[in-house]
Amino acid sequence: MSERGRDFGKYGARGIKGHEVVARQLDALAGYFTTPVTFRRGLLVRLHYLTRSAHARQTARAAGLTVTDRTVKAWLEGARRPSKRNLELIEEAYWMVRRQNVARYLLRRLNSGGRGTRVEIHPLNQSQVPRPRQRVVEYRSLNIRQWDALVRAWTDGNDAALDDAWVQQLVDLGSQWGRYEYVTNVGFAA
Known part of the structure; x- marks a missing residue:
C-alpha cells in the first residue's frame, strides 16, 4: 500500500503504530492480574x-x-x-x-450484534516538527463493525497480522488513512 509511512519520525514527529495501541486496549479490556510476576x-x-x-x-x-x-x-x-x-x-x-x-x-x-464499536483515533504528535513540514492531522473516529481479524491476530500474538488488520480498518477513513498509521492514542470502550 503506497500510503504507508516509510520514514516515520524523520522530521521529529512522535507516535506509535496504531496496532500496538489497539493491542494495549484489548489487553486492558481482557483484564489481568496487576501484581507483577516477580512478586x-x-x-x-x-x-x-x-x-x-x-x-x-x-x-x-x-x-x-x-x-x-x-x-x-x-x-x-x-x-x-x-x-x-x-x-x-x-x-x-x-x-x-x-x-x-x-x-x-x-x-x-466489540462486534455488538453487527453494530460494532466506535474507535477514536488521536493523531501523532507533531510539536517537534518544523512548521513547513507539519501535516494537517486531526482527531478522527470510525465505527469498526468486524473485529474478527483484529481479535484473532491479537489472540495469536501476531504483530504483522494485527498491523494488516488495523490498516484494513483505517482504509475506511478515505484517502488520508495513511496519516493515522502512527498515532498518540486509540480509544474504544465496549
Whole structure:
C-alpha cells in the first residue's frame, strides 16, 4: 500500500503504530492480574491460572514453559523460586492463555450484534516538527463493525497480522488513512 509511512519520525514527529495501541486496549479490556510476576502473589496467581486445566497447561507448554509438574509444585509451595527466564515464560504463557480465554467474549462485545464499536483515533504528535513540514492531522473516529481479524491476530500474538488488520480498518477513513498509521492514542470502550 503506497500510503504507508516509510520514514516515520524523520522530521521529529512522535507516535506509535496504531496496532500496538489497539493491542494495549484489548489487553486492558481482557483484564489481568496487576501484581507483577516477580512478586510471590503474582507468581502464584499466574501458576494457578496456568495449571487449572489441561488446556491451560498445554498452552503454557506451547508458549515455551516446559518445566516438569514437580518443578511447578515446588514453585507453588515456595520451596524453589523460578529463574528470571522462567518468570518471563510464565508471564508470556499467562497472557497467551488469558487472550485465548477471553477472545470469544471480546469479539462478541466489540462486534455488538453487527453494530460494532466506535474507535477514536488521536493523531501523532507533531510539536517537534518544523512548521513547513507539519501535516494537517486531526482527531478522527470510525465505527469498526468486524473485529474478527483484529481479535484473532491479537489472540495469536501476531504483530504483522494485527498491523494488516488495523490498516484494513483505517482504509475506511478515505484517502488520508495513511496519516493515522502512527498515532498518540486509540480509544474504544465496549
